Amino acid sequence: MITIQGKGVSAGVGIGPLYFYQRAQAALPRYTVEDTDAEWHRFKGAQTGAIEQLGELAEKARAEAGDDAALLFETHQMMAEDLDYEEAIEQRITEQKMNAEAAISDTADQFAAMFEAMEDTYMQARAADVRDVSRRLLDILSGTVAGGIASDVPVVLAADDLAPSETIQMDKTKILGFITAGGSGSSHTAILARTLGIPAIVGVGAALKADYAGREVIVDGSTGNIVIDPDDMTRDRLMKKREEALRLQRLLETLKGQPNITKDGKTVRVYCNIASPEDVHAVQVNDGGGIGLFRSEFLYLNCDDFPGEDQQFEAYKQVLADMEDKEVIIRTLDIGADKKIGYFGLPQEENPALGMRALRICLTRPEIFRTQLRALYRASAFGKLGIMFPMVTSVWEVREAKRICEEVRRELKAEGVPYSEDVKLGIMIETPAAVMVSDRLAKEVDFFSVGTNDLTQYTLACDRQNNDLGRFYDPHHPAVVRMLKLVADNAHKNGIWVGICGELAADLTMTETFLAIGIDELSVSPRAVLPLRNAVRMTDTRETSPRILAALADEYPAH
Ligand code: PEP
Numbered sequence: 001m002i003t004i005q006g007k008g009v010s011a012g013v014g015i016g017p018l019y020f021y022q023r024a025q026a027a028l029p030r031y032t033v034e035d036t037d038a039e040w041h042r043f044k045g046a047q048t049g050a051i052e053q054l055g056e057l058a059e060k061a062r063a064e065a066g067d068d069a070a071l072l073f074e075t076h077q078m079m080a081e082d083l084d085y086e087e088a089i090e091q092r093i094t095e096q097k098m099n100a101e102a103a104i105s106d107t108a109d110q111f112a113a114m115f116e117a118m119e120d121t122y123m124q125a126r127a128a129d130v131r132d133v134s135r136r137l138l139d140i141l142s143g144t145v146a147g148g149i150a151s152d153v154p155v156v157l158a159a160d161d162l163a164p165s166e167t168i169q170m171d172k173t174k175i176l177g178f179i180t181a182g183g184s185g186s187s188h189t190a191i192l193a194r195t196l197g198i199p200a201i202v203g204v205g206a207a208l209k210a211d212y213a214g215r216e217v218i219v220d221g222s223t224g225n226i227v228i229d230p231d232d233m234t235r236d237r238l239m240k241k242r243e244e245a246l247r248l249q250r251l252l253e254t255l256k257g258q259p260n261i262t263k264d265g266k267t268v269r270v271y272c273n274i275a276s277p278e279d280v281h282a283v284q285v286n287d288g289g290g291i292g293l294f295r296s297e298f299l300y301l302n303c304d305d306f307p308g309e310d311q312q313f314e315a316y317k318q319v320l321a322d323m324e325d326k327e328v329i330i331r332t333l334d335i336g337a338d339k340k341i342g343y344f345g346l347p348q349e350e351n352p353a354l355g356m357r358a359l360r361i362c363l364t365r366p367e368i369f370r371t372q373l374r375a376l377y378r379a380s381a382f383g384k385l386g387i388m389f390p391m392v393t394s395v396w397e398v399r400e401a402k403r404i405c406e407e408v409r410r411e412l413k414a415e416g417v418p419y420s421e422d423v424k425l426g427i428m429i430e431t432p433a434a435v436m437v438s439d440r441l442a443k444e445v446d447f448f449s450v451g452t453n454d455l456t457q458y459t460l461a462c463d464r465q466n467n468d469l470g471r472f473y474d475p476h477h478p479a480v481v482r483m484l485k486l487v488a489d490n491a492h493k494n495g496i497w498v499g500i501c502g503e504l505a506a507d508l509t510m511t512e513t514f515l516a517i518g519i520d521e522l523s524v525s526p527r528a529v530l531p532l533r534n535a536v537r538m539t540d541t542r543e544t545s546p547r548i549l550a551a552l553a554d555e556y557p558a559h
């Protein structure tokens, strides 16, 4: 028995023969061309072919894995005709007289190296995309047909790395799991594997040897563990785990359409966090009760300049209309700290997390804020909207934000533009200051939503971006949990509701605590809705709450 450790990026256990992905490879021709015009047209022909193929793949992905997966290929279409990419190829062909294949290959290396050098792991993973698009162009030029799985039985598929287009083209009924030597959790293959519910492990390096091909392998996507030629005990243990996971998945499916209600009849609303209108599909599939946090930054991050009012209006309207009569809470822009955008022209700061971010930018540069608020109020005519402000520390900030909202409403009324009179206004509780004045803040707004990611960072003086801080960044710390209780009590005393939209909301070890504290809403990633519903339905607060509340008030054993 051989065990190998990788990084689990899609949970589940897969068992079957190990199969190495066969990639059709054509040698790369490299020569000098005389007729650079003709060579450029060869490239343009391949580009048109690639865009067509990618359009077909987008439709296949949409049918098999939803809109998010389709978006991958739509992004690849954009990459294939990206001006910078095209210009770099053109320059190699026309100035350096390279043949199209060499120009594409060198440009792919140049762009992939640029992405790989970026700090952001998401951007690093985009190197695989540029290689994938370039490989498609090269295959078209050489007439190569993409590789596949020449096996009659389902297999655990191993590869050095898998491009998203390779993954989507495969016959998924033949795949029991993925193992890749490279890759990361945010690579598109990992995202696709999660969407399709196939166990996947990445980053195993050179540990997987070619002579293991055809041998029995078990992959455990939750631990990242790979076992080749398992002994009977290991096989039994992992098969049991697999059965258990499948049983849980079937149970979760039966929970669709069911209420989030405890055994003793307490309910909590389970909403979703989204980052773009495309994510609404996942909310619907997972039966989310509403949207508790729409991070509106995506609109700003996807542009080279400030997104205009109409552009924003269309995005908000789409989400509200798609969610029909369900509540949608959109957070106003939360730029700054880790989310820097060049065109904002923000100053360099020594401590950006403590600097000019979120509501502070909106109140300092109200023209940016007004554009967003106008778009939001206009969209409010199409659904049930709540607006919430991030990074609040003081009552005056909330009053000023509300005053600008009031001015925007008056403006729209004067212009005869329709909007809803029933837009709820709320704030995120993300700073210890907001917690300590939550009794006063509660008198100003319709709801609170606790951002535990930032609240933990600011309460424990622990940078959320710094992985080295490990256990010091602890959202379970009693300081944070006691703050949640204080905020909930102040909200309820003042007749408003309180939710949690930080990552902690999906932490099932905390569900009983949230119910004990009386949290009204939990907003989580779409895939966490059904596991959370299950945890709520397993709880009897008559048994759990007295113990939890006593522990919170008194000593807290873990600390
Ligand atoms: C939070 O801070 O908990 C939160 C939800 O906001 P973000 O993670 O976007 O800062």
Ligand code: MG
Binding pocket: 390, 430, 451, 453, 454
């Ligand atoms: Mg935050």
